[in-house]
Amino acid sequence: MRLYILVFLLLLVGCSNQGVLAPAHTLPEEVVLEGLEGSLALRVGSNVAWRVESYNTWLSTTPATGIGPKVIQLKAKFLGELQNQPEYTGSLRITGDVEAEVLVRLPLVRVTGGVEDSSPAAASVSSSSLPSQLQRTSSTPTPSATGDEILVKYRTDLRAAALPEGSRVLSHDRISRLTKLQSPNPQALLERLRLDPSVEWAEINGTVTAQGEPTDQFYPQQWYLRATGARFAYQQTYTTPITVAVVDTGVRYDHPDLAGRLWQPGEGAYDFVGDALPPEEPNKPYDPCGQPAPDGPGDNDPTDPCDLSAKDKGSHGTHVTGIIVANAGTFVPACPTCTDSGMVGQAHNAPIKVLPLRVLDSSGNGTFEDVALAVRYAAGIPVEKSGQLLQNPRPAQIINLSLGSVAYSNVMCEAVADAVARGVLVVAAAGNFQSSSPGAKVYPAACPGAISVAATDQYNQVAYYSQQNSEVDIAAPGGNTAISGGGILSTTWNYTTNLPNYTFYMGTSQATPQVAAALAMALSSGRASTATEAWNLIRSSATDLGAPGRDDAYGYGLLNLPGAFGWTLPRGEFLVSLSGPIARRVPVVNGRFETFLVPGRYTMVACRDDSGNSLCDSGEPKMERQVQVNGGNTLDLGTIQVGP
Template identity: 40%
Template sequence: MSRHPASVLLSLLTLALLSGCDLTPATDPPAPAPGPVTPAPTSPAPTTLADRTVPLAQAASATLDVPFSGTWSAVSVPAWLRLSQQAGSGNVAFTVTADRSLATPLAADQQTLSAPMTLSWSSGTGSAARSGTVTWTVTATQYSLTGRVTAPAQAQGNDIGTAAPPTRTDTASLAAAGASGVIVRYRAAAGTLSAQTQVQQVQTQLQAVTRQATRSLTSAGITGQAIRPLSSRSVAVQVNDVPAALAALRADPSVESVTPDVILRAQATAAPVTPTDQYAPLQWAYPLTGYGAVWRDMEGGAYSRAVTVAVIDTGIRFDHPDLKGQLWRPGEGAMDLITETSNGDGDGPDTDPTDPAVTGRSTGSHGTHVTGIIAARWGLNDASCAMCSLTGVVGATRNANVKVLPIRVIDATGNATESDVAVAIRYAAGLPVSVNGVMTRTPHAAQVINLSLGGATSAANAQEMCSAVQEATAAGSLVVAAAGNGYGTLPYYPAACPGAVAVASVTLSGGSAPIRSAFSNAYPQVQLAAPGGADPYTQGTFNGGTLNGQAFPDMILSTSWDYQKNEPNYELEVGTSQASPQVAALAALLLSKGVTTDAAGTLARLNATATDLGAAGRDDQFGYGLINAAAALNAPAVSSGHGLSLQDARGQTFQPALDALGRFQAWLGDGTYRAVAGEDLNGNGIYGESGERRDERTFTLSATQPSVDLGDLQAR
């Protein structure tokens, strides 16, 4: 409130005295007119600053105006706070605004956030000059979320059990319980079996009971899909209409009994497959996307259809022992299409895309790294050097019938021309191209093409590459490309070409949902996300692995080459270059298993089974979400846990603890969130993915709605 001059204050008091309704006219002589009034002296502004606390409570911001005579500057401000002014002279005046979510810990267990900001100050001149620093501690009260995660009751068992029992005992209910057909037992067969003729007599009786069952079904107008004798008196019959078959066969006087052939189900989940290769425990991207279940599924031998994945990159090291037998070699379609020879690493286009050593080269082989993510061998490798690992790493495709077609377009300095990339895309798709003036085409056209390359060029400049993508798509190839590592929103080409599948990168968060890698470009053409690792400047270590006694960074480990020693090695890399081949590998497995049969169906399956991250639905950061190999390939369950994850609209994830009854309380910042309670069947620690039971809620917290109770979230 402002202060009034004394003369004005006197006038206000006089009016107040005259306002009483029971006062009589004054008889005293009038007071003399007031003389001039001197304003009260004001205190000079302080010439020093002191430590203080700035409480925001539950407000989004607070405005400060601290008297001061001098100059000041905010030299250290926490990342979750923003100041409207960083420096000034005179009063320290600014508005501080909090973005609480940036300071909320993963466990969301801090009711009050607190962080210091440092201000430097100076005042006076000459002998009166003074300076120093102060700490102003900002506190902010978080908003509250409560609820409980509940799971459906489940029957317990060790080995096998039936489906849930029907509520009635009639034939329709029995059939509904789950039966593939009926088991028919006929009245006792005549005669006895001697030792000398036992085999022949059994065979005769099995044939007889099969004919008898055929007659019974035929007379009842029921067609048996298959009849399998079980003994001299019983057969199993597959039928479509179980209730009708039960009723008809029970009316046959030769039938002693007939029952549904009830389907039994395993009560325990299958164990995930864990590779035994030396560095496989450090390859955290595969468990994150459900490959423990996929590799278990592969043991059934269903991944038998031949698929080729073209890796258009720096070429390959054919002599890497962890890639032996996984590649199409020179003479089998492998190709070097680099037209430039001025970099000292090429002799023009030829059929040998070996990634070469050149003078001064210190980087590893990018194309070899990308290829290993897809197809590195499992198990023992050939000995190649004294200190080389005998087993190394593993690739996603394991023993599926998948091979990589190496096509070289990037030189040893990391550069490629758009024209070479365009030719490579067409060549990979099996289209005829001109190489050294001769028309040629690969004998192994790729159903999947991977492009871990790109740049922030314009759509107009990328026209030739985009035309090649469209032609390859029309020829039946699925073109997968890295979305770019530009830390921004610029589209990168060829990923942004119409028809290409642009892949963003995610990394571990420490919680049950991954987050976008800071470097991963976000734009409307992004369709899917896959593990590409943490920002190399902030290297997270959430994967839990150790190497040489140190926490292993959340980076992607794969095959590479040591050009200084000229021997195979294994390197850590991060980027959308590492995310893209994971999508390509999963696409190849969908085709190899026969879940899908063409590029369009494969992309639709990838999108439909992806784990939605960030804002609900497709978004520029994650596309349709993180690839889910187990769901896409209908792999068996390998776990049965339940849990909860929270994500805000920016894709940040939080993991509040559940107590023994599934209850939780989370302390969060303002914003709109998604809470997903669900089961985890593929063992990747992400709850409620495609094919898993889930309960999802959206809620908003703010200063006007500081608490929300979600009630029971039922993962069923």
């Protein structure tokens, strides 16, 4: 009888359909992960069914369901950076024939250290004692210090010259025969002096200013110029005129921030789309947004007539153009409440002009044929459009293509090849289809010879929409308008009020013109004399992000102008970055840093962030070493020496 009772009890232990479970104490109350992985031992009866669910998105289980005893593998995976805290905790819920909750702990190791500048001049120079030319100053010199002084060089001795009435001599240099006069009406005095045969020349006694960052109203919102170091473009001298063709929707010539920066109708600009057809009924008003005549030859005025998708902040081509060449300084405002300075283009202080070529209609759509015609035309290759021969009198050195299709096109790729063969740089948007078509190639960016540009956000991470594939060559800020101020600000047009304005856009369309502008600046400055030299300069100086070396998200890295041009930057703050089981960028405060890391092996880079973009760019003083972080409370890395 005792034997029967014992057998009956043993059967109950392994029986699931009666709801008799293994004792609860056989399931652990908590599990501690070692690094990003760990395990949970489920010691249950052989017929007990169970399911494990995670309350936390960062914690996954394999397998998630089963029957009987099992060792479940736990894995932590974070989409972004971990919070800087000593420990992460999560919970697992076990349901089915057994009910329990298990606490999962992921302890992080406190890592500390110090950073010192080992360069010889470190002790005497700090970021708080910057030279005046590095402070933010106006890029537009003021006409005169006092407003009433004239410098005159007389052909004869001053004593023999008759001074204009109302003028007063402030000083006279006998060696250079230079006289400084003062007058309550200096402009009238200047005009009289220039008519005087005894005067060699006369001019207003103007002033010069230390060159520095622009003071345009919206410049502080152009974070992307800081991300790429383009804010320091004033340090470079540019002498060679360069043309960048913007193949897009056309451009608003009447935007005051683009005055003098565009090739005009009759100077090579062209509209391959053509104007909208007149209304069928004479009494109806003309609609500039209507369909153009099919198979027409186009015309030489690529003014963007309208934007059906953004009437109050439209003109994609104007936005792209402003990123490249919008002026610095003031202009006459378009209305009493309009800005008088706006924003600045990346190449605002270089003799670079945009050649607008319209291939996209008011809906933002165009044909492969028109894009191919515009690319060849921009490169100076004669083309024929509806029986009309077109020859561009202003061949471009760079072609910007902020457009694309996931469909391969022979005609576009052949046109790109023809332009590249002529020594023209073709820069194209990698595409914004990563969410819907991950890894898909976009053309013409994926055409052989084209430079494919990906997009990053405000945090120097690849943008969620940016195409990732083997054709990506380089990355530049494309922004994210879901974040306040996180888009790319540039020139646009309000078609409702018919006034210029400024809008945040996002996309690889906005990243592409920044690379096009950088290439134009390389050629204009003389740092490069050929297309190949310009691209090698920009590519080799990019800040490597993502996997080491070229990768599908960032290409060769993020655009880095100071590294390309060798600009001398003010000394920045120190920065420590670590990549390994997790990635972490750590600020250095008063020479010390502290963070928390998952155990594992890391590559640590310490640098002096002179460009101020929270990255260790090429050309900045830095140090790199491997760090092993083992389990424990604290790891002190000592003092890191960062030098030239």
